Amino acid sequence: MIFIYxxxxxxxxxxxxxxxTYKKLxxxxxxxxxxxxxxxxxxxxxxxxxxxxxxxxxxxNINLENDRKRLDFVYxxxxxxxxxxxxxxxxxxxxxxxxxxxxLLASKPExxxxxxxxxALLKVMNIINHVDSQELISKLSMExxxxxxxxxxxxxxxxxxxxxxxxxxDFTFEWSVKTRESIISKFLTKxxxxxxxxxxxxxxxVVTENKQDILPILYHLFGKLFSVNNLIPxxxxxxxxxxxxxxxxxxxxxxxxxKKDGKKDNQFSGETYRVLNFIIDIPVRVDxxxxxPDDELFxxxxxxxxxxTEVQIxxxxxxxxxxxxxxxxxxxxxxxxxxxxxxxxxxxxEEKYGNQ
Numbered sequence: 089m090i091f092i093y094x095x096x097x098x099x100x101x102x103x104x105x106x107x108x109t110y111k112k113l114x115x116x117x118x119x120x121x122x123x124x125x126x127x128x129x130x131x132x133x134x135x136x137x138x139x140x141x142x143x144x145x146x147x148x149n150i151n152l153e154n155d156r157k158r159l160d161f162v163y164x165x166x167x168x169x170x171x172x173x174x175x176x177x178x179x180x181x182x183x184x185x186x187x188x189x190x191x192l193l194a195s196k197p198e199x200x201x202x203x204x205x206x207x208a209l210l211k212v213m214n215i216i217n218h219v220d221s222q223e224l225i226s227k228l229s230m231e232x233x234x235x236x237x238x239x240x241x242x243x244x245x246x247x248x249x250x251x252x253x254x255x256x257x258d259f260t261f262e263w264s265v266k267t268r269e270s271i272i273s274k275f276l277t278k279x280x281x282x283x284x285x286x287x288x289x290x291x292x293x294v295v296t297e298n299k300q301d302i303l304p305i306l307y308h309l310f311g312k313l314f315s316v317n318n319l320i321p322x323x324x325x326x327x328x329x330x331x332x333x334x335x336x337x338x339x340x341x342x343x344x345x346x347k348k349d350g351k352k353d354n355q356f357s358g359e360t361y362r363v364l365n366f367i368i369d370i371p372v373r374v375d376x377x378x379x380x381p382d383d384e385l386f387x388x389x390x391x392x393x394x395x396x397t398e399v400q401i402x403x404x405x406x407x408x409x410x411x412x413x414x415x416x417x418x419x420x421x422x423x424x425x426x427x428x429x430x431x432x433x434x435x436x437x438e439e440k441y442g443n444q
Contacts, residue, residue, distance in 0.1 A: 111132040111134055111195075112132075112307075113331060114132055115132050115310075115316060116303070116306070116307065116331055117330075117331045118316065119306065119310060119316060119319065119366075120324070120326050120329070120330055120331065120364070121324070121326070122319060122320075122321060122322060122323065122324025122326070122366060123321065124319070124321030124322075125211070125214065125316055125317045125319070126211050126214070126215075126321075127321075128207075130194065130195060130196075130197075130199070130203075130207060131191060131194040131195040131207065131210065132195055133191050133192055133194075133195040134195070136188055136192070139187075139188045139191040139192065140188070141311060141312075142191070142315060143159075143187075145311070145312065145313065145314070145315045145371075146217075146315050146317070146318075146371055146392075147371045147372070147373050147392045150187075150188075154375075154391075158390075158391075159187055160187075161388060162213050162216050162217050162220075163187055163190075163209070163213060165213075165216050166209045166210075166212040166213045166216060167182070167209065169212050169216070170205075170208060170209065170212065176205070176208075178205055178209070179202065179205070181202065182202075182205065182206075182209070190206045190209060190210065191206075191210065193206040194206035194207040194209075194210050214317050217390070217392075218369070218394060220389075220390035221371075221390050221392060221393055221394050223390065224374075224389070224390045224391070224392075224393060225393060228374070228378065228393075234377070235372065235374075235393060235395060236265060236289075236290055236395075238372040238374070238395075239290055239370050239372055239395045239397065240263060240290075242313070242370065242372060243263070243292060243313065243370070243397075244263070246309070246312055246313045247261050250305075250308065256304065256305065256308065257296055257297055257301035257304065257305065258296075258297050258301075259294050259295060259296045259297070259301065259305060260294070260295045261292065261293070261294055261295075262292060262293040262295075263291075263292045264291055264292070264293075265289060265290055265291075266289045266290075266291065271289065273424060273425075273428060276428045276431065276432070277356075277424060277427060277428060277431075289396070290370075290395060290396070290397045290398070291397060291398035291399070291400070292397070292398075292399060292400070293399075293400040293401075293402075294399075294400070294401045294402075295401075295402060295403065295404055295407050296401070296402070296403045296404065297403065297404055298403050298404070298405070299328070299329055299344065299346065299403045299406075300343075300344065301403065302328075302329060302344070302364065302401055302402075302403060303329075303331075303343065303344055305401065306364075306401060309399075313370070314368050314370070314399075315371075318368050318369035318370070318371070318394065319366060319367075319368050320366070320367040320368060320369070320396070323366065323367040324364075324365070324366040324367070325363065325364075325365040325366070326347065326364050326365070326366075327347055327361070327362045327363060327364075328346070328347060328362050328363055328364045328401075328402060328403075328406065329344045329345065329346060329347060329364065330344065330345055330347050331343065331344055331345075332344065332345045347362075356420050356421075356423040356424045356427070357415065357420060358410075358413065358414035358415035358416075358419070358420075359414065360409065360413075360414070360415060361410055361415045362402070362406050362409070362410065363400055363401075363402050363406070363410065364400070364401045364402060365398065365399070365400050365401075366398075366399055367396060367397070367398055367399075368396075368397055368399060369394035369395065369396055369397070370394070370395050370397050371392045371393070371394050371395075372392065372393050372395060373391060373392055374391055374392070374393055375391035378391065426441055429441070
C-alpha cells in the first residue's frame, strides 16, 4: 500500500484521495507544467497551517523574532513598490493584517480589489526576497563547497526521513555536483555562451518503483523541501506524466497519465527519452556563518541564499529505458561532444568526425 505524509498525519493513498481538493490538484498541475508563480491568477492556501508550512519551507519561522522582522521588512518594501512605481492605493486595511491574512486573502475565490492587491503584494515580495538574496551572494566571502554542503545536508535530511518511514513508496536517491569539465561543456552548448546561467551544478535524482508513486513523492517534496515560488519558469522538462483532468476519484490509477507527446529533454537526448526534470531554488540559511548587524537595520539584510538545483524524478522502468539504445548516456555525451567541437571550429570537427 502507498502512503503519503501530510501535516504530521499518515494517510494511505486510499484515504489521501479524499484529501485531494481542487486547489491541491491545481498546484500539482502547475508544478508539472512549470508555470511561474508570477503568472498565477490566485494563490491556493486553504488554512493558516498551509501558510506557515509554506513560509517554513522558505526558511521563515514566524516563531523567531528575526524572521518576523525580515518578513515585515520585505512586506513593507512590497507596499512601497506598488505605491511609488504604480501609485496604487494600498488600503490601510492591509497595515492591520498579518502576513498570514494576506496569503489567505490572495487565495479567496472572490476576486475583489483587496484580493488583487494581496496577490500583487505577494508576487512582489517573492521578487524582493530573491533580489536581496542575490545581493547577499555577491557580498559573501565563502567557498562554494560550504554552500553546497548546506544544500546537501538539507536535502539528505528529508530524503533520510522518507526512506526510513513506512509512509512512502520505495525509491532510490542519487546526489551529484557537476564537475568543472561538465560546466565548461554546458556553457559551450548554450546560445548565450558564458552569459548563460548553469542551473545544474547541484543535482539529484529520485527513481520510484512505478509511475503511480511519483505523485506522492512529488507532493511531499513540495510540501517540506521545495516551494512552488522557487520553481524556475520554462525550465521544467516534463515528458513523463501529467494529471488527468477527468480522473475518477474512485480509480486512483486514472489520476496521472503518461505523456505521449512529450518533446525531447534536450537536443542531445534520444527521441524516446522520458523524464520529469525541473530546476528549483533551494533556500538555505547562512545566518549561522555570517555576522549581521545587531540593531534595527537587521531586517534590511537577507540571510537566506537560494541555490539553483536540478531535480530528476522518474520511475524504474523509464530509468532503464533511458539507458538503452539512442537514449544511453554514452551516446548523449558523444552527440554533445560533436556539437561542441563543430561550434568551436568546423575544420577541427571535419578533421575529427568528417568520415563518420
